[in-house]
Amino acid sequence: MKTITYLFAVIFTLSSLGLSAQSQQVNTENSSIHWLGKKIGGQHDGFIELASGQLEEKEGRLVSGSFVIDMTSISNTDLTDAGYNAKLLGHLMSDDFFGVESFPTATLTLMKASTFKDGKASANGDLTIKGITQPITFDIVKESNSYSTTLKVDRSKFNVKYGSTSFFESLGDKAIDDIFTLDIELAVN
Secondary structure, three states: OHHHHHHHHHHHHHHHHHHOOEEEEEOHHHOEEEEEEEEOOEEEEEEEEEEEEEEEEEOOEEEEEEEEEEHHHOOOOOOOOHHHHHHHHHHHHOOOOOOOOOOOEEEEEEEEEOEOEOOEEEEEEEEEEOOEEEEEEEEEEEEOOEEEEEEEEEHHHHOOOOOOOOOOOOOHHHOEEEEEEEEEEEEEO
């Protein structure tokens, strides 16, 4: 009788472990955020570092996640001239764009996600840039110990006004697209 009770206790413990949420820390060194911004007649791109992140998965579905993006780490990869590169980065960090001195971080909080099917899920989250929080929807792809997504961000919703036709008329060829993309690759421990 003790053996049967013991077996039931072991089975119950193992099954409850399988149902509990699995928290995963994001390995920031092996993760990346690639940004791309477009304008009439061109584009710029580079990287932003992830300061921290964690995900929690339960029964094949992400139930929570939070990420801190280090806005002071913005880099550019398409301009090879050091002077132009520094000028662009200075402008991106200024109040015209991301106001990095006042807002050194941005955050993404996962609010809700569907169950992964064939390695893919849909998600809703809150993105905060320049102290302004807006909802965002995106798809997530899971492969082994990594997750990837592409966020299409409307900068006008975060008071990033420079060169935006949402705020200024008659910009002509000086207009910069309101939508920029963040291609995110997350490695988890």
